[in-house]
Amino acid sequence: MLEAIQRSIQNAKQILVVTHVGPDGDALGSLTAVATALDQWSKTFTLVCDNPLPRRFDFLPFSDQIQQHPDTAVTYDLLIAVDCGDELRMGQAFADLSGERPFIINIDHHITNTQFGDINFIDAAATSTAEVLYRIFRGYDLELTAAMASSLLTGIVTDTLGFRTNNVTSQTMKIASELMDVGADLGAIMTQTMTVKPLSTIQLWQVGLNKMKIDNGLIWTSISNEEREAVGHNSTSTTGLVNLMADIEQAAIGIVLLEVDDGTVRIGFRCRPPYNVSEVALNLGGGGHALAAGCTLPGPLAKAESMVIALTKESLRQQEAILKNEY
Ligand SMILES: [Mn+2]
Structure with a gap:
């Protein structure tokens, strides 16, 4: 080759x-x-x-x-x-x-x-x-x-x-x-x-962390285009924030949803072993790695959020059932 x-x-x-x-x-x-x-x-x-x-x-x-x-x-x-x-x-x-x-x-x-x-x-x-x-x-x-x-x-x-x-x-x-x-x-x-990070990155984390939700190992937040623009964050990346959230001891999977200029929603998934997020991202038309993956969905943000959270909860439930059987 x-x-x-x-x-x-x-x-x-x-x-x-x-x-x-x-x-x-x-x-x-x-x-x-x-x-x-x-x-x-x-x-x-x-x-x-x-x-x-x-x-x-x-x-x-x-x-x-x-x-x-x-x-x-x-x-x-x-x-x-x-x-x-x-x-x-x-x-x-x-x-x-x-x-x-x-x-x-x-x-x-x-x-x-x-x-x-x-x-x-x-x-x-x-x-x-x-x-x-x-x-x-x-x-x-x-x-x-x-x-x-x-x-x-x-x-x-x-x-x-x-x-x-x-x-x-x-x-x-x-x-x-x-x-x-x-x-x-x-x-x-x-x-x-x-x-070193731009101030706008930390301000985006501030917005995201303020709206963070926790439900049975799933930790997520969503940031609207308006909120993104208000802090002057002009990149579509949320890598730092989603890594930070997935580092929380109680997190099995961390998710950040970011609405961007064209109304689409960028979604980042992170987890630690033994969990896997590549499959849920793939099912939503995206992809990535076992521990870090992403996808892009059409808006509106609230609709994307409810779909992503429902699917990830289901994926997490299935993964936990399999893990339980292994021990
Ligand atoms: Mn790479």
Whole structure:
């Protein structure tokens, strides 16, 4: 598969690299890591993410070249999708493509990946798409530069919440250590992408925590578009808040529902082992991992909330019945 990927990149004239809407550190770390590799191969490429780049990621190489839309005047003959479980996750970046569907290389680590590419390089055991990319890059005659390492380490650090998730292996730590050896600054990446937050993020948590509801292991909150705008939170991500809620001792599953500009509702699910949220997200048209998943539903918010809570309660009830039988 490594050969097939390299061959399609070498044959391509115009390459579009896309990551998912509501980008996180793995999305942007992976997107820019691919840019550093394509740059070494002197390829022509366009980097696209269908949402503005959160400011904390502006240290990433090529971050100033990330566009919100593909170039309409260009016909892309190759699309590389990173960290996207399905085509819809690319948002308008994919929907707006005119002409023939380009050849697609799909590189990801979501267990729910729909294998939408012509080449699918999916490793659901990997902590991050960045870790998958590291393995791919090491299969080639590419120089592991400080810039590339910085992008890759950003993906690994953010998707593992600072090496805290249960899919971190000694191999992950070896990769991180090698990335540091060539110049990635772990401390700076941690501070910049994990610790420091805009005030509007904490104010969004404030709104969410004030409205938090608890019912038999299910902990959730929902935030309207009006409330989101009032605190000036202009990203569609609720990663920090949903992680915080799922960390509550009494939580089996944490959920945040966020209404966005177009009236749709973004939903994030988190849990700790032995629970699983990927199935409920998949049933609602989304996807993700066993412990972190998400989906997007049409509004209104109250209707989305009652549907999500009812389905998650049912999923939790079934999971607990199975767990009880195992002991
Ligand atoms: Mn990821």
